[in-house]
Amino acid sequence: MDQSAAAADERAQAAFARYVLPEIEVLYRVALSITAQPADAEDLVQDTLLRAYRAVERFDGTHARAWLLTILRNTEINRHRRRRPDLLDDPDAQLERHEGRGPFSAPAPGPEELVVEQVFDKVVDEALAALPVKHRQVVQLVDIDGLTYAEAATLLEVPEGTVMSRLHRARKRIRDRLAAAGLAPTRSGR
Known part of the structure; x- marks a missing residue:
């Protein structure tokens, strides 16, 4: 690693320590309120911290909490987009629900x-x-x-x-x- 890359890495670590680390507790509380599950909240905070670390060099230093909460919210939105629970379901059961048959189906509107x-x-x-x-x-x-x-x-x-x-x-x-x-x-x- 050359000196300029090492210096950039050092600046990123310093910025992360200054702006991000003091907000971890707040991030966790907000993540817990969004996910309602401690394990999911921890995963969301971890993903948020990773994204924040990657972007900390571009951060201007103003409103760190708002910046981090925006990253957290966008991370959660992206996580929901990736979830595909229907892929794990039985296709026949799904068809029955869609057609209004089966034990848990509601009448079709x-x-x-x-x-x-x-x-x-x-x-x-x-x-x-x-x-x-x-x-x-x-x-x-x-x-x-x-x-x-x-x-x-x-x-x-x-x-x-x-x-x-x-x-x-x-x-x-x-x-x-x-x-x-x-x-x-x-x-x-x-």
Whole structure:
């Protein structure tokens, strides 16, 4: 290894120690909240640390926790894309479920249910896209990614109460859009 490569490796190790190592505990807590399994959380953190080490030389040093949590989230997304549990299933059992037969099959949805599901998904997607960025971020972190209020507050660098307030407003806007489309569940007594 020549001197320039050794110096680059030394700089990478120093940056890793400075920016990444202090955040391992936070990464584990967030990973555990996402995966709900300690072993899966450990694997996710390990994959995140490996990716962070490979990219640490390109990191500018600002907002290390946010940078690492982004890597963690993207790593988890990529891990889900790679999982193919259907490949391990019995193809005949899968066919029976699909055709509405078998002990665990649910009745196939009718055309009306399929249309309502598609319209519902479309309205929710549009409502989410119409939210201000700060509200959409909170919905993404808490409702979609499964972070706690405290973890989302840390990631966004805002107080926990701000996360709760933004989430309340965002959910209300989504509910209002669903109600306007006639898709909101009705509450008795209102």
